[in-house]
Amino acid sequence: MDAVFSVPEPRNEPVRAYEPGSADRERLQRRLAELAADRLDLTMTVAGEQRMAGGERIDVVQPHRHAHVLGVTAHADQADARAAVKAALDAAPMWRALPFEERAAIFLRAAELLAGPWRDTLNAATMLGQSKTVVQAEIDSACEFVDFLRFNVHFARKLLEEQPMSSPGVWNRFDHRPLEGFVYAITPFNFTAIAGNLPSAPALLGNTVVWKPAPTQQLAAHFTMRLFEAAGLPPGVINMVTGRGEEVSEVVLADPDLAGIHFTGSTKVFQHLWRTVGENIARYRGYPRLVGETGGKDFVVAHTSADVDALHTALIRGAYEYQGQKCSAASRAYVPRSIWEGGLRDRLAATADSLTYGDVTDFSNFGGAVIDSKAFDRHTAALELISSDDSCRVLAGGTADDSVGWFVRPTLFECTDGTHETFTTEYFGPILGVHVFDDARFEDVVAQAESVAPYALTGSIFATDRRVVEAVAERMRYAAGNFYVNDKPTGAVVGQQPFGGARASGTNDKAGSWHNLVRWMSPRTIKETFVPPTDHTYPHMG
Ligand SMILES: NC(=O)c1ccc[n+]([C@@H]2O[C@H](COP(=O)([O-])OP(=O)(O)OC[C@H]3O[C@@H](n4cnc5c(N)ncnc54)[C@H](O)[C@@H]3O)[C@@H](O)[C@H]2O)c1
Protein backbone atom coordinates (compact mmCIF):
# COMPACT_ATOMS: atom_id res chain seq x y z
CA MET A 1 0.00 0.00 0.00
CA ASP A 2 1.26 3.48 -0.82
CA ALA A 3 0.18 5.85 1.96
CA VAL A 4 1.54 7.77 4.92
CA PHE A 5 -0.70 6.45 7.66
CA SER A 6 -1.73 8.25 10.82
CA VAL A 7 -2.38 6.13 13.91
CA PRO A 8 -5.36 6.20 16.27
CA GLU A 9 -5.15 9.02 18.84
CA PRO A 10 -4.21 7.34 22.15
CA ARG A 11 -6.38 7.68 25.24
CA ASN A 12 -5.84 6.41 28.76
CA GLU A 13 -7.86 3.31 29.51
CA PRO A 14 -10.55 4.19 32.11
CA VAL A 15 -10.12 2.47 35.51
CA ARG A 16 -13.08 0.24 36.42
CA ALA A 17 -14.41 0.29 40.00
CA TYR A 18 -15.58 -3.33 40.53
CA GLU A 19 -18.16 -2.20 43.07
CA PRO A 20 -20.28 -4.85 44.88
CA GLY A 21 -23.01 -6.29 42.63
CA SER A 22 -21.45 -5.00 39.40
CA ALA A 23 -21.20 -7.21 36.33
CA ASP A 24 -17.46 -6.42 36.07
CA ARG A 25 -16.88 -7.76 39.56
CA GLU A 26 -18.89 -10.93 39.03
CA ARG A 27 -17.09 -11.74 35.78
CA LEU A 28 -13.69 -11.16 37.37
CA GLN A 29 -14.61 -13.32 40.37
CA ARG A 30 -15.54 -16.18 38.03
CA ARG A 31 -12.16 -15.87 36.27
CA LEU A 32 -10.36 -15.78 39.63
CA ALA A 33 -12.07 -19.02 40.61
CA GLU A 34 -11.18 -20.66 37.29
CA LEU A 35 -7.50 -19.72 37.46
CA ALA A 36 -7.24 -20.69 41.13
CA ALA A 37 -8.65 -24.13 40.29
CA ASP A 38 -6.14 -24.67 37.47
CA ARG A 39 -2.53 -25.80 37.77
CA LEU A 40 -0.90 -24.65 34.57
CA ASP A 41 2.30 -25.68 32.87
CA LEU A 42 4.06 -22.33 32.65
CA THR A 43 6.28 -23.00 29.69
CA MET A 44 8.80 -20.99 27.73
CA THR A 45 7.75 -19.77 24.28
CA VAL A 46 10.58 -20.00 21.76
CA ALA A 47 9.99 -19.57 18.02
CA GLY A 48 6.28 -19.81 18.79
CA GLU A 49 6.68 -23.23 20.45
CA GLN A 50 5.66 -23.76 24.05
CA ARG A 51 7.87 -26.13 26.01
CA MET A 52 9.09 -26.58 29.56
CA ALA A 53 12.56 -25.18 30.25
CA GLY A 54 15.30 -27.73 30.91
CA GLY A 55 16.28 -26.69 34.45
CA GLU A 56 14.86 -27.30 37.89
CA ARG A 57 11.05 -26.96 38.30
CA ILE A 58 9.55 -24.14 40.38
CA ASP A 59 6.06 -23.87 41.87
CA VAL A 60 4.33 -20.56 41.18
CA VAL A 61 2.13 -19.91 44.23
CA GLN A 62 -0.30 -17.38 45.64
CA PRO A 63 1.80 -15.19 47.98
CA HIS A 64 -1.19 -14.71 50.34
CA ARG A 65 -1.78 -18.50 50.44
CA HIS A 66 1.57 -20.02 49.64
CA ALA A 67 0.38 -23.61 49.87
CA HIS A 68 -1.77 -22.99 46.80
CA VAL A 69 0.15 -23.77 43.60
CA LEU A 70 -1.10 -21.92 40.52
CA GLY A 71 1.28 -23.49 38.06
CA VAL A 72 4.69 -24.97 37.54
CA THR A 73 7.53 -23.38 35.63
CA ALA A 74 11.23 -24.19 35.30
CA HIS A 75 14.59 -22.48 35.10
CA ALA A 76 15.81 -22.02 31.55
CA ASP A 77 19.26 -23.52 31.02
CA GLN A 78 21.98 -22.52 28.60
CA ALA A 79 20.56 -24.64 25.75
CA ASP A 80 17.18 -22.92 26.25
CA ALA A 81 18.87 -19.53 26.12
CA ARG A 82 20.75 -20.42 22.94
CA ALA A 83 17.50 -21.56 21.32
CA ALA A 84 15.78 -18.28 22.26
CA VAL A 85 18.63 -16.17 20.83
CA LYS A 86 18.57 -18.21 17.61
CA ALA A 87 14.80 -17.81 17.32
CA ALA A 88 15.07 -14.05 17.78
CA LEU A 89 17.83 -13.76 15.17
CA ASP A 90 15.98 -16.02 12.71
CA ALA A 91 12.80 -13.94 12.98
CA ALA A 92 14.59 -10.59 12.65
CA PRO A 93 14.71 -10.24 8.82
CA MET A 94 10.98 -11.04 8.49
CA TRP A 95 9.97 -8.74 11.36
CA ARG A 96 11.99 -5.70 10.39
CA ALA A 97 10.82 -6.04 6.76
CA LEU A 98 7.19 -5.76 7.90
CA PRO A 99 5.94 -2.16 7.51
CA PHE A 100 5.55 -0.21 10.77
CA GLU A 101 1.76 -0.08 10.30
CA GLU A 102 1.54 -3.88 10.31
CA ARG A 103 3.62 -4.16 13.48
CA ALA A 104 1.63 -1.35 15.10
CA ALA A 105 -1.65 -3.05 14.21
CA ILE A 106 -0.61 -6.14 16.19
CA PHE A 107 0.08 -4.14 19.35
CA LEU A 108 -3.03 -1.97 18.92
CA ARG A 109 -5.05 -5.16 18.59
CA ALA A 110 -3.38 -6.48 21.75
CA ALA A 111 -4.46 -3.26 23.52
CA GLU A 112 -8.08 -3.69 22.48
CA LEU A 113 -8.11 -7.40 23.37
CA LEU A 114 -6.69 -6.54 26.78
CA ALA A 115 -9.14 -3.70 27.35
CA GLY A 116 -11.97 -6.11 26.43
CA PRO A 117 -12.05 -9.91 26.45
CA TRP A 118 -8.60 -10.50 28.02
CA ARG A 119 -8.97 -8.00 30.86
CA ASP A 120 -10.31 -10.43 33.45
CA THR A 121 -7.65 -13.01 32.67
CA LEU A 122 -4.71 -10.64 33.08
CA ASN A 123 -6.25 -9.03 36.17
CA ALA A 124 -7.04 -12.38 37.78
CA ALA A 125 -3.56 -13.75 37.04
CA THR A 126 -1.96 -10.62 38.53
CA MET A 127 -4.16 -10.73 41.64
CA LEU A 128 -3.49 -14.40 42.33
CA GLY A 129 0.16 -14.59 41.29
CA GLN A 130 1.41 -11.24 42.56
CA SER A 131 -1.05 -10.68 45.43
CA LYS A 132 -2.57 -7.46 44.10
CA THR A 133 -5.98 -6.25 45.19
CA VAL A 134 -8.47 -5.65 42.43
CA VAL A 135 -7.73 -1.93 42.15
CA GLN A 136 -3.97 -2.50 42.11
CA ALA A 137 -4.35 -5.14 39.40
CA GLU A 138 -6.74 -2.99 37.38
CA ILE A 139 -4.40 0.05 37.29
CA ASP A 140 -1.50 -2.22 36.32
CA SER A 141 -2.38 -5.26 34.22
CA ALA A 142 -5.37 -3.66 32.55
CA CYS A 143 -4.99 0.13 32.32
CA GLU A 144 -1.25 0.76 32.38
CA PHE A 145 -0.54 -2.16 30.06
CA VAL A 146 -3.22 -1.00 27.57
CA ASP A 147 -1.81 2.53 27.82
CA PHE A 148 1.75 1.37 27.08
CA LEU A 149 0.54 -0.45 23.97
CA ARG A 150 -1.51 2.48 22.67
CA PHE A 151 0.88 5.31 23.53
CA ASN A 152 3.97 3.50 22.24
CA VAL A 153 2.35 3.31 18.79
CA HIS A 154 1.51 7.01 18.94
CA PHE A 155 5.03 8.06 20.02
CA ALA A 156 6.76 5.67 17.61
CA ARG A 157 4.76 7.12 14.71
CA LYS A 158 5.91 10.61 15.68
CA LEU A 159 9.55 9.48 15.86
CA LEU A 160 9.32 7.94 12.40
CA GLU A 161 8.19 11.33 11.09
CA GLU A 162 11.46 12.90 12.30
CA GLN A 163 13.48 13.69 9.17
CA PRO A 164 16.54 15.85 8.51
CA MET A 165 16.53 19.07 6.44
CA SER A 166 17.43 19.03 2.75
CA SER A 167 19.22 21.79 0.85
CA PRO A 168 18.35 22.52 -2.80
CA GLY A 169 19.14 19.65 -5.15
CA VAL A 170 19.58 17.20 -2.27
CA TRP A 171 17.18 14.88 -0.48
CA ASN A 172 18.23 13.81 3.04
CA ARG A 173 16.34 11.08 4.75
CA PHE A 174 16.38 9.06 7.97
CA ASP A 175 15.86 5.32 7.71
CA HIS A 176 14.79 4.51 11.29
CA ARG A 177 16.33 1.06 11.48
CA PRO A 178 15.80 -1.31 14.38
CA LEU A 179 19.01 -2.27 16.21
CA GLU A 180 21.24 -4.84 14.55
CA GLY A 181 20.89 -7.96 16.65
CA PHE A 182 18.37 -8.78 19.36
CA VAL A 183 17.13 -7.11 22.55
CA TYR A 184 17.22 -8.83 25.97
CA ALA A 185 14.20 -7.75 28.08
CA ILE A 186 14.34 -8.64 31.79
CA THR A 187 11.30 -7.77 33.87
CA PRO A 188 10.39 -7.49 37.58
CA PHE A 189 7.68 -9.24 39.58
CA ASN A 190 5.71 -6.22 40.62
CA PHE A 191 4.08 -4.84 37.46
CA THR A 192 2.42 -6.90 34.73
CA ALA A 193 2.35 -3.75 32.60
CA ILE A 194 6.12 -3.31 32.84
CA ALA A 195 6.62 -6.99 32.05
CA GLY A 196 4.50 -6.54 28.91
CA ASN A 197 6.04 -3.22 27.90
CA LEU A 198 9.71 -4.14 28.07
CA PRO A 199 9.63 -6.77 25.31
CA SER A 200 6.87 -5.12 23.23
CA ALA A 201 8.32 -1.58 22.99
CA PRO A 202 11.52 -2.70 21.19
CA ALA A 203 9.46 -5.16 19.12
CA LEU A 204 7.17 -2.37 17.91
CA LEU A 205 10.24 -0.63 16.45
CA GLY A 206 11.19 -3.79 14.52
CA ASN A 207 13.52 -5.50 17.01
CA THR A 208 13.23 -9.14 18.01
CA VAL A 209 13.48 -10.01 21.66
CA VAL A 210 14.49 -12.57 24.27
CA TRP A 211 12.21 -11.88 27.25
CA LYS A 212 12.97 -13.15 30.75
CA PRO A 213 10.13 -12.39 33.21
CA ALA A 214 10.44 -12.85 36.98
CA PRO A 215 9.45 -16.38 38.08
CA THR A 216 7.03 -14.90 40.64
CA GLN A 217 5.23 -13.03 37.83
CA GLN A 218 5.17 -16.06 35.53
CA LEU A 219 1.41 -16.66 35.66
CA ALA A 220 0.59 -13.20 34.26
CA ALA A 221 3.62 -13.38 31.93
CA HIS A 222 2.24 -16.63 30.51
CA PHE A 223 -1.06 -14.95 29.66
CA THR A 224 0.75 -11.88 28.30
CA MET A 225 2.51 -14.12 25.80
CA ARG A 226 -0.83 -15.69 24.84
CA LEU A 227 -2.31 -12.21 24.43
CA PHE A 228 0.48 -11.17 22.03
CA GLU A 229 -0.08 -14.37 20.02
CA ALA A 230 -3.84 -13.77 19.92
CA ALA A 231 -3.11 -10.30 18.57
CA GLY A 232 -1.13 -11.84 15.70
CA LEU A 233 2.50 -11.58 16.85
CA PRO A 234 4.51 -13.90 14.57
CA PRO A 235 6.62 -16.70 16.10
CA GLY A 236 10.14 -15.71 17.13
CA VAL A 237 9.54 -11.98 17.56
CA ILE A 238 9.28 -12.21 21.36
CA ASN A 239 10.78 -15.36 22.85
CA MET A 240 9.98 -15.92 26.50
CA VAL A 241 12.44 -17.86 28.67
CA THR A 242 11.47 -18.74 32.22
CA GLY A 243 13.16 -18.93 35.61
CA ARG A 244 15.72 -17.02 37.55
CA GLY A 245 17.88 -15.78 34.65
CA GLU A 246 21.49 -16.26 35.72
CA GLU A 247 22.09 -19.13 33.30
CA VAL A 248 20.25 -17.32 30.54
CA SER A 249 22.50 -14.31 31.02
CA GLU A 250 25.64 -16.41 30.76
CA VAL A 251 24.63 -17.13 27.16
CA VAL A 252 22.84 -13.94 26.19
CA LEU A 253 25.36 -11.45 27.57
CA ALA A 254 28.16 -13.24 25.75
CA ASP A 255 26.40 -13.24 22.39
CA PRO A 256 27.94 -11.01 19.68
CA ASP A 257 24.45 -10.04 18.48
CA LEU A 258 23.28 -8.60 21.80
CA ALA A 259 22.04 -5.17 20.70
CA GLY A 260 20.34 -3.92 23.84
CA ILE A 261 19.09 -4.68 27.34
CA HIS A 262 15.69 -3.45 28.47
CA PHE A 263 15.67 -4.00 32.22
CA THR A 264 13.48 -3.11 35.17
CA GLY A 265 14.33 -4.49 38.60
CA SER A 266 16.80 -3.94 41.38
CA THR A 267 19.84 -1.69 41.16
CA LYS A 268 22.09 -4.61 42.14
CA VAL A 269 21.02 -6.78 39.21
CA PHE A 270 21.22 -3.91 36.71
CA GLN A 271 24.73 -3.07 37.87
CA HIS A 272 25.69 -6.73 37.43
CA LEU A 273 24.33 -6.72 33.87
CA TRP A 274 26.10 -3.45 33.04
CA ARG A 275 29.40 -4.73 34.48
CA THR A 276 29.13 -7.97 32.48
CA VAL A 277 28.42 -6.08 29.26
CA GLY A 278 31.48 -3.94 29.99
CA GLU A 279 33.64 -7.03 30.48
CA ASN A 280 32.33 -8.51 27.21
CA ILE A 281 32.45 -5.29 25.20
CA ALA A 282 34.96 -6.51 22.61
CA ARG A 283 32.74 -9.48 21.74
CA TYR A 284 29.80 -7.51 20.42
CA ARG A 285 29.03 -6.40 16.90
CA GLY A 286 28.06 -2.97 18.28
CA TYR A 287 27.63 -1.19 21.60
CA PRO A 288 24.56 -2.65 23.32
CA ARG A 289 22.00 -0.07 24.43
CA LEU A 290 21.52 -0.36 28.20
CA VAL A 291 18.17 0.84 29.50
CA GLY A 292 17.39 0.13 33.13
CA GLU A 293 14.81 1.42 35.59
CA THR A 294 15.74 0.28 39.07
CA GLY A 295 15.27 0.88 42.80
CA GLY A 296 14.13 3.82 44.84
CA LYS A 297 14.03 5.25 48.35
CA ASP A 298 11.19 7.60 47.68
CA PHE A 299 10.54 10.58 49.92
CA VAL A 300 7.69 12.76 51.10
CA VAL A 301 8.74 16.14 52.53
CA ALA A 302 6.12 18.13 54.42
CA HIS A 303 6.17 21.83 55.23
CA THR A 304 4.25 23.52 58.04
CA SER A 305 1.89 24.93 55.38
CA ALA A 306 0.92 21.39 54.23
CA ASP A 307 -2.71 20.26 54.02
CA VAL A 308 -2.57 17.59 56.72
CA ASP A 309 -5.54 15.55 55.46
CA ALA A 310 -3.95 15.28 52.02
CA LEU A 311 -0.59 14.41 53.57
CA HIS A 312 -2.16 11.67 55.69
CA THR A 313 -3.86 10.04 52.70
CA ALA A 314 -0.76 10.32 50.51
CA LEU A 315 1.41 8.65 53.14
CA ILE A 316 -1.04 5.80 53.69
CA ARG A 317 -1.62 5.13 50.02
CA GLY A 318 1.94 5.91 48.96
CA ALA A 319 3.53 3.63 51.55
CA TYR A 320 1.11 0.75 51.99
CA GLU A 321 -0.74 0.15 48.72
CA TYR A 322 0.49 -3.05 47.10
CA GLN A 323 2.32 -3.74 50.36
CA GLY A 324 4.89 -1.05 49.52
CA GLN A 325 6.14 -3.11 46.57
CA LYS A 326 6.25 -0.25 44.07
CA CYS A 327 9.56 1.25 43.12
CA SER A 328 7.78 4.57 43.70
CA ALA A 329 6.46 3.74 47.20
CA ALA A 330 6.92 6.35 49.93
CA SER A 331 9.40 4.81 52.34
CA ARG A 332 10.80 7.90 54.09
CA ALA A 333 8.92 11.00 55.20
CA TYR A 334 10.10 14.24 56.76
CA VAL A 335 7.46 15.94 58.90
CA PRO A 336 7.63 19.16 60.97
CA ARG A 337 7.16 18.58 64.69
CA SER A 338 4.15 20.93 64.93
CA ILE A 339 2.19 18.82 62.40
CA TRP A 340 3.43 15.48 63.75
CA GLU A 341 2.67 16.16 67.39
CA GLY A 342 -0.42 18.16 66.45
CA GLY A 343 -2.22 14.92 65.56
CA LEU A 344 -0.71 13.39 62.41
CA ARG A 345 1.38 10.84 64.33
CA ASP A 346 -1.58 9.27 66.14
CA ARG A 347 -3.84 9.45 63.13
CA LEU A 348 -1.31 7.79 60.80
CA ALA A 349 -0.60 5.06 63.34
CA ALA A 350 -4.32 4.36 63.81
CA THR A 351 -4.97 4.24 60.07
CA ALA A 352 -1.95 1.98 59.43
CA ASP A 353 -3.15 -0.36 62.20
CA SER A 354 -6.62 -0.46 60.67
CA LEU A 355 -5.46 -1.57 57.19
CA THR A 356 -6.39 -5.14 56.38
CA TYR A 357 -3.93 -7.30 54.47
CA GLY A 358 -5.25 -10.71 53.50
CA ASP A 359 -6.45 -12.87 50.63
CA VAL A 360 -6.86 -10.51 47.67
CA THR A 361 -9.84 -12.45 46.34
CA ASP A 362 -11.68 -11.01 49.35
CA PHE A 363 -12.35 -7.60 47.82
CA SER A 364 -12.71 -5.93 51.23
CA ASN A 365 -8.97 -6.19 51.91
CA PHE A 366 -6.71 -3.16 51.45
CA GLY A 367 -3.67 -5.28 50.55
CA GLY A 368 -2.22 -8.76 50.20
CA ALA A 369 1.07 -10.45 51.00
CA VAL A 370 4.64 -9.68 49.99
CA ILE A 371 5.86 -11.61 46.99
CA ASP A 372 7.91 -14.48 48.42
CA SER A 373 9.85 -15.88 51.36
CA LYS A 374 12.97 -13.96 50.36
CA ALA A 375 11.11 -10.65 50.56
CA PHE A 376 9.48 -11.76 53.83
CA ASP A 377 12.90 -12.51 55.36
CA ARG A 378 14.28 -9.16 54.19
CA HIS A 379 11.37 -7.33 55.81
CA THR A 380 11.51 -9.24 59.09
CA ALA A 381 15.23 -8.44 59.30
CA ALA A 382 14.41 -4.74 58.74
CA LEU A 383 11.69 -4.88 61.42
CA GLU A 384 14.17 -6.41 63.87
CA LEU A 385 16.69 -3.68 63.11
CA ILE A 386 14.08 -0.97 63.66
CA SER A 387 12.76 -2.40 66.91
CA SER A 388 16.22 -2.96 68.37
CA ASP A 389 17.63 0.48 67.52
CA ASP A 390 17.32 3.19 70.15
CA SER A 391 16.95 5.95 67.55
CA CYS A 392 13.80 4.32 66.09
CA ARG A 393 10.37 3.87 67.63
CA VAL A 394 7.70 1.63 66.09
CA LEU A 395 4.27 3.32 66.06
CA ALA A 396 2.24 0.78 64.06
CA GLY A 397 2.82 -2.73 62.76
CA GLY A 398 6.32 -4.09 63.21
CA THR A 399 5.11 -7.68 62.98
CA ALA A 400 4.97 -10.36 60.30
CA ASP A 401 3.45 -13.81 59.92
CA ASP A 402 4.19 -16.34 57.19
CA SER A 403 2.04 -19.22 58.40
CA VAL A 404 -0.51 -18.89 55.56
CA GLY A 405 0.91 -16.19 53.32
CA TRP A 406 3.91 -13.89 53.48
CA PHE A 407 2.21 -11.16 55.46
CA VAL A 408 4.04 -8.12 56.81
CA ARG A 409 1.96 -5.62 58.73
CA PRO A 410 1.94 -1.98 57.53
CA THR A 411 4.73 -0.56 59.66
CA LEU A 412 5.18 3.05 60.73
CA PHE A 413 8.18 4.15 62.75
CA GLU A 414 9.80 7.42 63.65
CA CYS A 415 13.52 7.90 63.72
CA THR A 416 15.56 10.69 65.30
CA ASP A 417 18.43 10.10 62.86
CA GLY A 418 17.62 11.19 59.29
CA THR A 419 20.75 9.46 58.01
CA HIS A 420 19.89 6.09 59.58
CA GLU A 421 20.21 3.14 57.20
CA THR A 422 16.43 2.78 57.22
CA PHE A 423 16.40 6.12 55.33
CA THR A 424 18.85 4.96 52.68
CA THR A 425 18.06 1.27 52.06
CA GLU A 426 15.27 0.10 49.75
CA TYR A 427 13.29 -2.63 51.54
CA PHE A 428 10.48 -2.80 48.98
CA GLY A 429 7.83 -3.56 51.57
CA PRO A 430 5.17 -1.82 53.69
CA ILE A 431 7.63 0.01 55.96
CA LEU A 432 7.50 3.80 56.32
CA GLY A 433 10.07 5.74 58.37
CA VAL A 434 9.34 9.28 59.52
CA HIS A 435 12.00 11.78 60.53
CA VAL A 436 10.42 14.47 62.69
CA PHE A 437 12.18 17.84 62.72
CA ASP A 438 11.84 21.15 64.52
CA ASP A 439 9.88 23.45 62.19
CA ALA A 440 12.76 25.92 61.86
CA ARG A 441 15.09 23.22 60.48
CA PHE A 442 13.09 22.79 57.26
CA GLU A 443 15.86 23.88 54.87
CA ASP A 444 18.50 21.67 56.52
CA VAL A 445 16.18 18.69 56.37
CA VAL A 446 15.42 19.26 52.68
CA ALA A 447 19.16 19.38 52.00
CA GLN A 448 19.66 16.12 53.87
CA ALA A 449 16.71 14.39 52.19
CA GLU A 450 18.05 15.47 48.79
CA SER A 451 21.14 13.31 48.90
CA VAL A 452 21.09 10.96 51.88
CA ALA A 453 19.99 7.99 49.72
CA PRO A 454 21.73 6.96 46.50
CA TYR A 455 18.46 6.85 44.55
CA ALA A 456 16.52 9.51 42.63
CA LEU A 457 13.25 7.95 41.53
CA THR A 458 10.17 9.63 43.04
CA GLY A 459 9.44 12.16 45.75
CA SER A 460 6.77 14.59 46.92
CA ILE A 461 6.57 17.99 48.55
CA PHE A 462 3.48 18.86 50.59
CA ALA A 463 3.09 22.63 51.05
CA THR A 464 0.47 25.23 50.24
CA ASP A 465 3.02 28.07 50.35
CA ARG A 466 4.03 28.47 46.68
CA ARG A 467 7.41 29.95 47.57
CA VAL A 468 8.19 26.75 49.46
CA VAL A 469 6.99 24.54 46.60
CA GLU A 470 9.22 26.46 44.18
CA ALA A 471 12.27 26.43 46.47
CA VAL A 472 12.02 22.69 47.22
CA ALA A 473 11.44 21.80 43.56
CA GLU A 474 14.63 23.69 42.72
CA ARG A 475 16.69 22.38 45.68
CA MET A 476 15.62 18.78 44.88
CA ARG A 477 15.82 19.08 41.11
CA TYR A 478 18.02 16.00 40.75
CA ALA A 479 16.58 14.03 43.69
CA ALA A 480 13.67 12.50 41.74
CA GLY A 481 12.86 11.69 38.12
CA ASN A 482 9.17 11.95 39.05
CA PHE A 483 8.47 14.83 41.43
CA TYR A 484 5.01 15.37 42.91
CA VAL A 485 3.48 18.49 44.43
CA ASN A 486 0.77 17.78 47.01
CA ASP A 487 0.31 14.23 45.76
CA LYS A 488 1.59 10.76 46.65
CA PRO A 489 4.77 9.67 44.86
CA THR A 490 3.13 6.58 43.28
CA GLY A 491 0.66 6.01 40.46
CA ALA A 492 2.25 7.58 37.37
CA VAL A 493 0.00 7.37 34.32
CA VAL A 494 1.40 6.63 30.84
CA GLY A 495 1.31 9.73 28.62
CA GLN A 496 0.75 11.96 31.66
CA GLN A 497 3.67 11.40 34.03
CA PRO A 498 6.41 9.66 31.98
CA PHE A 499 8.18 7.48 34.55
CA GLY A 500 11.79 6.87 35.54
CA GLY A 501 14.61 8.07 37.72
CA ALA A 502 18.33 8.76 37.62
CA ARG A 503 21.30 8.34 40.02
CA ALA A 504 21.13 4.72 41.31
CA SER A 505 17.50 4.48 40.11
CA GLY A 506 18.36 3.94 36.49
CA THR A 507 18.98 5.47 33.10
CA ASN A 508 15.81 7.61 33.27
CA ASP A 509 14.62 6.64 29.81
CA LYS A 510 10.95 7.16 30.75
CA ALA A 511 8.99 4.01 29.91
CA GLY A 512 5.98 4.62 27.70
CA SER A 513 7.40 7.80 26.16
CA TRP A 514 9.44 8.65 23.05
CA HIS A 515 12.54 8.92 25.25
CA ASN A 516 12.41 5.18 25.72
CA LEU A 517 11.46 4.26 22.17
CA VAL A 518 14.31 6.22 20.66
CA ARG A 519 16.74 3.83 22.37
CA TRP A 520 15.51 0.96 20.20
CA MET A 521 16.21 2.70 16.89
CA SER A 522 19.47 3.08 15.00
CA PRO A 523 18.88 5.70 12.30
CA ARG A 524 20.65 5.51 8.97
CA THR A 525 21.09 8.87 7.24
CA ILE A 526 20.64 8.75 3.46
CA LYS A 527 21.79 11.64 1.29
CA GLU A 528 20.76 11.64 -2.36
CA THR A 529 22.19 14.26 -4.74
CA PHE A 530 19.93 14.70 -7.76
CA VAL A 531 22.51 16.21 -10.11
CA PRO A 532 25.96 15.21 -8.80
CA PRO A 533 29.02 17.39 -9.71
CA THR A 534 31.10 16.13 -12.63
CA ASP A 535 34.19 18.36 -12.11
CA HIS A 536 36.44 17.81 -9.06
CA THR A 537 38.04 21.33 -9.10
CA TYR A 538 36.98 24.28 -6.91
CA PRO A 539 36.64 27.99 -8.00
CA HIS A 540 39.52 29.12 -5.71
CA MET A 541 41.87 26.93 -7.75
CA GLY A 542 41.57 29.44 -10.64
N1 LIG B 1 12.24 2.13 38.40
C1 LIG B 1 11.23 1.40 37.97
O1 LIG B 1 10.52 1.76 37.04
C2 LIG B 1 10.93 0.09 38.64
C3 LIG B 1 9.71 -0.54 38.40
C4 LIG B 1 9.45 -1.77 39.03
C5 LIG B 1 10.38 -2.32 39.90
N2 LIG B 1 11.54 -1.67 40.12
C6 LIG B 1 12.53 -2.21 41.05
O2 LIG B 1 12.58 -3.63 40.92
C7 LIG B 1 12.92 -4.25 42.15
C8 LIG B 1 11.89 -5.28 42.51
O3 LIG B 1 11.71 -6.19 41.48
P1 LIG B 1 12.41 -7.62 41.49
O4 LIG B 1 12.45 -8.13 42.89
O5 LIG B 1 11.74 -8.45 40.46
O6 LIG B 1 13.89 -7.22 41.04
P2 LIG B 1 15.15 -8.18 40.76
O7 LIG B 1 16.27 -7.28 40.37
O8 LIG B 1 15.36 -9.13 41.85
O9 LIG B 1 14.69 -9.02 39.48
C9 LIG B 1 14.36 -8.39 38.27
C10 LIG B 1 14.49 -9.40 37.15
O10 LIG B 1 15.86 -9.71 36.97
C11 LIG B 1 15.99 -11.12 36.92
N3 LIG B 1 17.38 -11.46 37.19
C12 LIG B 1 18.06 -11.45 38.36
N4 LIG B 1 19.35 -11.75 38.14
C13 LIG B 1 19.49 -11.94 36.80
C14 LIG B 1 20.56 -12.26 35.93
N5 LIG B 1 21.81 -12.46 36.38
N6 LIG B 1 20.32 -12.38 34.61
C15 LIG B 1 19.08 -12.18 34.12
N7 LIG B 1 18.02 -11.88 34.89
C16 LIG B 1 18.23 -11.76 36.21
C17 LIG B 1 14.93 -11.61 37.87
O11 LIG B 1 14.65 -12.98 37.70
C18 LIG B 1 13.78 -10.72 37.42
O12 LIG B 1 13.24 -11.20 36.23
C19 LIG B 1 12.95 -3.10 43.16
O13 LIG B 1 14.28 -2.72 43.37
C20 LIG B 1 12.15 -2.00 42.48
O14 LIG B 1 12.47 -0.71 42.92
C21 LIG B 1 11.84 -0.49 39.51
Ligand SMILES: N[C@@H](CCC=O)C(=O)O
Ligand atom coordinates in the same frame (compact mmCIF):
# COMPACT_ATOMS: atom_id res chain seq x y z
N1 LIG C 1 5.00 3.50 37.68
C1 LIG C 1 4.59 3.03 38.96
C2 LIG C 1 5.69 2.32 39.69
C3 LIG C 1 6.43 1.27 38.96
C4 LIG C 1 7.40 0.62 39.86
O1 LIG C 1 7.17 -0.29 40.57
C5 LIG C 1 4.13 4.20 39.82
O2 LIG C 1 4.25 5.34 39.41
O3 LIG C 1 3.68 3.95 40.92
